[in-house]
Amino acid sequence: MSQLIEVKVPDIGDYQNIPVIEVLIQPGDVIEKEQSLITLESDKATMDVPSSHAGIVKEVKVKVGDPISAGGLVLLLEAAEATATPPVAAASSRAAAAPSHATLVPATPVVQPPAATSVAAVTQTHAATPAATTNLTANSELLGNSHASPSVRKFARELGVQVAVVKGSGPKGRITQEDVQAFIKAAMSTTAGANSGGQATGLGHFNLLPWPKVDFTKFGEVERQPLSRIKKISAANLARNWVMIPAVTYHEDADITDLEAFRISTNKENEKQGKKITMLAFLIKAAVAALKKYPEFNSSLDGDDLVLKKYFNIAFAADTPNGLVVPVIKNANLKGIFEIAQETAELAALAREGKLKPDQMQGASFTISSVGGIGGTAFSPIVNAPEVAILGVSKAAMKPVWDGKQFIPRLICPLSLSADHRVIDGALATRFNAYIAQLLADFRRAVL
Ligand code: CAO
Numbered sequence: 100m101s102q103l104i105e106v107k108v109p110d111i112g113d114y115q116n117i118p119v120i121e122v123l124i125q126p127g128d129v130i131e132k133e134q135s136l137i138t139l140e141s142d143k144a145t146m147d148v149p150s151s152h153a154g155i156v157k158e159v160k161v162k163v164g165d166p167i168s169a170g171g172l173v174l175l176l177e178a179a180e181a182t183a184t185p186p187v188a189a190a191s192s193r194a195a196a197a198p199s200h201a202t203l204v205p206a207t208p209v210v211q212p213p214a215a216t217s218v219a220a221v222t223q224t225h226a227a228t229p230a231a232t233t234n235l236t237a238n239s240e241l242l243g244n245s246h247a248s249p250s251v252r253k254f255a256r257e258l259g260v261q262v263a264v265v266k267g268s269g270p271k272g273r274i275t276q277e278d279v280q281a282f283i284k285a286a287m288s289t290t291a292g293a294n295s296g297g298q299a300t301g302l303g304h305f306n307l308l309p310w311p312k313v314d315f316t317k318f319g320e321v322e323r324q325p326l327s328r329i330k331k332i333s334a335a336n337l338a339r340n341w342v343m344i345p346a347v348t349y350h351e352d353a354d355i356t357d358l359e360a361f362r363i364s365t366n367k368e369n370e371k372q373g374k375k376i377t378m379l380a381f382l383i384k385a386a387v388a389a390l391k392k393y394p395e396f397n398s399s400l401d402g403d404d405l406v407l408k409k410y411f412n413i414a415f416a417a418d419t420p421n422g423l424v425v426p427v428i429k430n431a432n433l434k435g436i437f438e439i440a441q442e443t444a445e446l447a448a449l450a451r452e453g454k455l456k457p458d459q460m461q462g463a464s465f466t467i468s469s470v471g472g473i474g475g476t477a478f479s480p481i482v483n484a485p486e487v488a489i490l491g492v493s494k495a496a497m498k499p500v501w502d503g504k505q506f507i508p509r510l511i512c513p514l515s516l517s518a519d520h521r522v523i524d525g526a527l528a529t530r531f532n533a534y535i536a537q538l539l540a541d542f543r544r545a546v547l
Contacts, residue, residue, distance in 0.1 A: 104152060105176075106175075108167055108171045110163070111139075112170050114141050117139060119163055119167055121138035126157065129154075132151070132153040133149045135147035135250055137167075145248045154178040155179075156174055158175040161174075167293070211278060214322060247274035255279045258279065262279070265279055300520065315522075328421070329423070330419045332496065333423050345519065346479075346519055348491075349518065352536065353539040355510050355512045356509045358541070366376060377440045378469070385545060386431075387413065387432045387537055388534075392531075395407075397464045410429075411430065413467060414428075414467070415466065416467070416480075417446070417447045417466035424460065426459050427460060427462055463486060465489070466480075468490070471492045471493060472494075474493070474494045479517055480515060480517045491517065495510050495511060514532055514536060
């Protein structure tokens, strides 16, 4: 026959009359041995009181706000037969088995307490922490002064929320389960807002601090302008690419002295016909040659597969009054320098007028971002997913270069290649970049 037993607060050291801040069970609940029943909070610590028995809760003898001490009655339990043992004896035997310092430890993440230290469920166990939240747990420890009961911490941890960043609405700023829920709601709406210009990806979430809310008018006059549609779309894409792609940027100097001289003389020859070639056109052609030599750069990751593309569609970033757009030169391998120069000029003009069609911005396999006409000595372009690399080009400048006997003035163009490290290792990226520099230094290599 089942036995009605009293479940009491076990030995919790010298603490007396500690308020109950949470009651985690109700009559009729079927509970396990060691399951948390109530949460107590002293000035220094928060702790869950576990059940000494398994069974069905008949009557709960405490409510939120009640002060309670060791030996205080928590509930009446219809004990499951297999585990039924005299309650007081059970509690005291556990108290005897537990080192006194284990009974009160400043609130830390609580998982399932191991039996040997289960007098009060306040432990530093991390065993059940999923790999994905390892950092989260480490941070919680560093920032462990947050006021939250072990059960709320557990709830937060299960949802991937770091309690240290949740604002508590309870007494003394204590974090409640509702606070955690409100935090998640706010985070979800922020994420939805950030994605509003692009596609919602569902690519996982980051346990980041909320965006700082600052009343700038406190510091001076301000003007508020809505972001353009293009800026909103590119913001969502750039943010995703920045956080999802472990990219490294590799820098290289290309000696374009001879190429620039050739470009200028060719443009002079063709001035009357109104034909002009640009450095960007040479860069696109050089990129095609390098992509042929190093096919990994002309690929995309798809799960565990690498999709290697046999086409050479080169995108280029174009600066427009409304923001950045990225038109694409399709089949650049089949086009000459003049044709590419003309097409980039036309696409850039359309971009500035806001008249690019969607298909003129689709299908890229590699991107070039040239700010060479503006300035710069180096930068870190963001890889344009699902591509795996992007070449940044800054302004060429005359530099002294040692030729083995003396310094000679050479026109040096900085190349900054960002590459997805999941696909491209540093050595390969450096080879690719060096090869582009070689091509630009002596463009005859491009036809080899
Ligand atoms: N070094 C030194 N001078 C350079 C140069 C370089 N790498 N690249 C271009 N120039 C000079 C050229 O002398 C050119 O003039 P001429 O052809 O008359 O001699 C002049 O800059 C103007 O070039 P441009 O930038 O207007 O034209 P472009 O063909 O080189 O580039 C485009 C076209 C669309 C790429 C460019 O107009 C543009 O929008 N660039 C900005 C791209 C951008 O914002 N990137 C950042 C994106 S965030 O990653």
